[in-house]
Amino acid sequence: MIRPSRNHPGFWAFVAHRVSGVALALFLPLHFLALGLALESDAALDRFLSAADNPVFKIAEWGLVVLLTVHLCAGLRVMALEFLPWRDSRKGLIGLGAVTAVAVGAIFLLRVG
Amino acid sequence: MTAARDERERLSVEVWRGRDEGRFETFAVPHRANQTVLDVVTWIQRHAAPALAYRFACRVGVCGSCAMTVNGRPRWTCRTHVSKVAGADRRLRIEPLRNLPRIKDLAVDLTPFFEKWQRAQGRFTPTRNRADPLAPVSPESPARKAADAGIECINCAVCHAACDVVGWDPDYLGPAALNRAWTLVNDERDGDRRGVLQAAAAGGGCHSCHTHGSCVEHCPVGLNPTAGIAGLKRRSLLDLVGSGLP
Amino acid sequence: MSPARLYLLQRATALILAPLVLVHLGLILIAVEGGLTAAEILGRTRGSVGWAAFYGLFVLAAAIHAPIGLRNVIHEHTSWRGRSLGFATIALGLLLAGLGARAVIAVVAVP
Numbered sequence: 001m002i003r004p005s006r007n008h009p010g011f012w013a014f015v016a017h018r019v020s021g022v023a024l025a026l027f028l029p030l031h032f033l034a035l036g037l038a039l040e041s042d043a044a045l046d047r048f049l050s051a052a053d054n055p056v057f058k059i060a061e062w063g064l065v066v067l068l069t070v071h072l073c074a075g076l077r078v079m080a081l082e083f084l085p086w087r088d089s090r091k092g093l094i095g096l097g098a099v100t101a102v103a104v105g106a107i108f109l110l111r112v113g
Numbered sequence: 114m115t116a117a118r119d120e121r122e123r124l125s126v127e128v129w130r131g132r133d134e135g136r137f138e139t140f141a142v143p144h145r146a147n148q149t150v151l152d153v154v155t156w157i158q159r160h161a162a163p164a165l166a167y168r169f170a171c172r173v174g175v176c177g178s179c180a181m182t183v184n185g186r187p188r189w190t191c192r193t194h195v196s197k198v199a200g201a202d203r204r205l206r207i208e209p210l211r212n213l214p215r216i217k218d219l220a221v222d223l224t225p226f227f228e229k230w231q232r233a234q235g236r237f238t239p240t241r242n243r244a245d246p247l248a249p250v251s252p253e254s255p256a257r258k259a260a261d262a263g264i265e266c267i268n269c270a271v272c273h274a275a276c277d278v279v280g281w282d283p284d285y286l287g288p289a290a291l292n293r294a295w296t297l298v299n300d301e302r303d304g305d306r307r308g309v310l311q312a313a314a315a316g317g318g319c320h321s322c323h324t325h326g327s328c329v330e331h332c333p334v335g336l337n338p339t340a341g342i343a344g345l346k347r348r349s350l351l352d353l354v355g356s357g358l359p
Numbered sequence: 360m361s362p363a364r365l366y367l368l369q370r371a372t373a374l375i376l377a378p379l380v381l382v383h384l385g386l387i388l389i390a391v392e393g394g395l396t397a398a399e400i401l402g403r404t405r406g407s408v409g410w411a412a413f414y415g416l417f418v419l420a421a422a423i424h425a426p427i428g429l430r431n432v433i434h435e436h437t438s439w440r441g442r443s444l445g446f447a448t449i450a451l452g453l454l455l456a457g458l459g460a461r462a463v464i465a466v467v468a469v470p
């Protein structure tokens with residue numbers, strides 16, 4: 001069970017920022033390796049892209065797009081709190097970030113489908 | 114008075130007994146109007162468990178000595194009303210503060226907390242003596258306003274107990290010490306503001322904070338250590354590019 | 360490196376990455392329609408100085424940003440400290456920069 005002292009929007013924004021950050025950092029080398037296939041030949045990249053054209057990969061891609069948006073929004077929130085002259089915690093920013101991530105995820109699904 | 118009524122007027126209070134090893138002991142404590150959590154603990158110590166160890170002094174929210182974990186959250190118990198924290202089931206669970214070594218029952222050792230204040234150079238360095246005239250300080254200056262915003266800290270360690278980074282990184286100075294450092298960095302009478310800034314920006318200092326604000330959520334006097342720590346981060350960048358601030 | 364310097368690098372790269380990520384996200388949302396093909400990706404990027412600069416900067420900033428972030432996570436959640444953690448951070452940065460540069464070359468160089 002979540003500790004009561006942690007159950008506030010700022011903590012959840014932190015968790016989202018951290019989890020998305022670690023996931024993206026682990027994904028990055030794989031992303032680079034996949035693109036590097038174009039060094040071999042265009043066909044090699046195409047083979048990878050068509051192999052990736054299945055539901056499992058699509059869900060993973062969707063997840064990465066959402067995580068990237070989450071990490072971007074959470075990071076912007078942290079920098080806004082650190083560098084802009086606000087004294088309150090601007091919890092609205094967290095909601096805004098969550099809505100943005102959901103919207104980007106939805107657009108991705110609509111376009112891919 | 115019927116037995117059922119009597120049931121309803123009792124709080125069921127679980128209190129941590131022991132040190133790191135220990136157990137919860139449950140007490141039935143009469144529920145009164147306007148009762149604070151500290152009143153409950155005191156009732157237990159007076160009527161049920163004379164050996165119960167806990168700490169308090171002022172009982173009016175000034176000394177900062179009565180903080181405990183109440184139903185999972187760190188709180189100043191002398192100003193926390195039972196009606197605010199006990200649900201309809203009238204249960205309380207009282208534990209020592211987190212992130213500090215336990216001594217016995219509800220008392221923790223605050224030594225590491227105050228050592229971190231010193232490591233953050235959370236002490237005033239005077240530039241005048243009693244023979245000098247008073248320093249003129251404009252209450253309207255931005256620096257003084259920043260200092261004033263953080264000055265009412267009562268050293269209760271509630272924020273220290275609420276902060277996850279304090280729990281994860283034993284070196285982290287924590288919100289209270291850094292908040293204090295921020296007030297000094299903004300105090301134009303302090304003789305070593307750069308020293309304070311550098312102490313607060315060293316390893317385990319302001320840059321370890323994640324801006325997630327558990328300290329702000331829990332500070333009983335409504336301070337915002339996160340904002341002060343953000344100020345320290347900004348100042349440390351200015352100091353890095355050598356603008357000689359403050 | 361002092362905490363202040365690491366913090367500066369982390370925030371500076373974040374500020375660079377923010378607009379780049381926005382463009383990247385926009386591009387993904389446009390490009391996924393109808394599936395991805397090598398011809399489509401490479402047709403856009405090959406021989407383009409602009410995209411080379413865009414992705415080059417992206418890779419460089421990410422190769423600094425990600426290792427510092429991971430270092431903080433490791434510092435807080437494990438007992439790994441000290442010089443070896445510092446070296447591992449730098450090694451990861453170099454690895455990401457190398458793989459990233461290779462990927463940029465793969466998509467922008469004209470064969």
Ligand code: SF4
Nearest residue numbers: 276322323325326328
């Ligand atoms: S904002 Fe910083 S100091 Fe406050 S609880 Fe979070 S990490 Fe700790």
Ligand code: SF4
Nearest residue numbers: 266267269270272332
């Ligand atoms: S900043 Fe607030 S919570 Fe922290 S020690 Fe001071 S008064 Fe207590």
Ligand code: FES
Nearest residue numbers: 172176177179191
């Ligand atoms: S007893 Fe002094 S603050 Fe609670």
